Each structure stands twice: as structure tokens, then as C-alpha cells.
């Protein structure tokens with residue numbers, strides 16, 4: 001089972017790198033504003049999880065260099081996800097709001113839709 005998962009992960013990563021989407025464009029000022037806003041965001045994920053790859057591809061398409069936290073490589077991130085989000089499931093987008101509370105968004109499609117609405121790129 002571990003070997004099957006490893007091979008599938010390799011295929012997912014290979015396809016991802018072979019078909020990397022083009023980075024979206026914004027004016028330099030708009031990009032700077034976006035990057036400042038992104039300091040409150042982090043994606044909890046696993047490198048070869050296909051749903052996480054889907055979100056990372058959207059991040060690239062939308063030119064969103066937000067922090068990516070690997071829940072397998074770092075036990076603290078795993079614990080933060082379980083304690084804060086309530087379950088060990090990835091991908092999960094953490095949004096730290098100005099009033100101090102954190103929002104934990106699960107489901108790759110919801111995350112992609114949120115990022116597309118919040119940080120559109122120029123056409």
C-alpha cells in the first residue's frame with residue numbers, strides 16, 4: 001500500500017511539474033499589496049496529495065506566494081492543524097484575521113474558489 005501511494009505520488013508530482021500553469025500577472029503595486037495581505041495566510045498540506053497539488057497550482061496561476069506548511073515533515077504544523085482546524089485533513093487554508101481569530105478552510109474546491117475571488121489576477 002505504501003509503495004502504491006509512493007508511485008501515485010510520483011505520478012501526481014511528475015504531471016504537476018510537466019504541466020505547470022503560467023503565473024498570473026498584476027501590476028507591481030498590486031502584487032506588493034497582495035503579498036502583504038498574504039502574511040496572514042498559510043496552506044497546511046502534503047507535497048504529493050492530489051488535492052494539495054490542485055490548490056498549489058491555483059496559487060501559482062494566481063501568483064500567490066503564501067506560506068506552505070508540510071504536516072508530515074513538521075509535527076508542530078500537524079498539531080496546529082488538528083488543534084486549530086479540528087481534523088487532520090489536507091489541504092487546509094489558515095487565515096489569521098486582524099482581530100486575532102484564525103479561520104481554517106478545508107476542501108480544495110472551496111479554497112481555490114476563495115483565493116480566486118479574493119486575489120484575482122489581470123486578464
Ligand SMILES: N[C@@H](CCC(=O)N[C@@H](CS)C(=O)NCC(=O)O)C(=O)O
Pocket residue numbers: 049050051088089090091106107108109
Ligand atoms: N475533498 C477533499 C479531499 C481531501 C483529502 O482526502 N485529503 C487527504 C490527503 S490526499 C487527507 O487529508 N486524508 C486524511 C483524512 O481524510 O483523514 C478536498 O478536496 O480537499
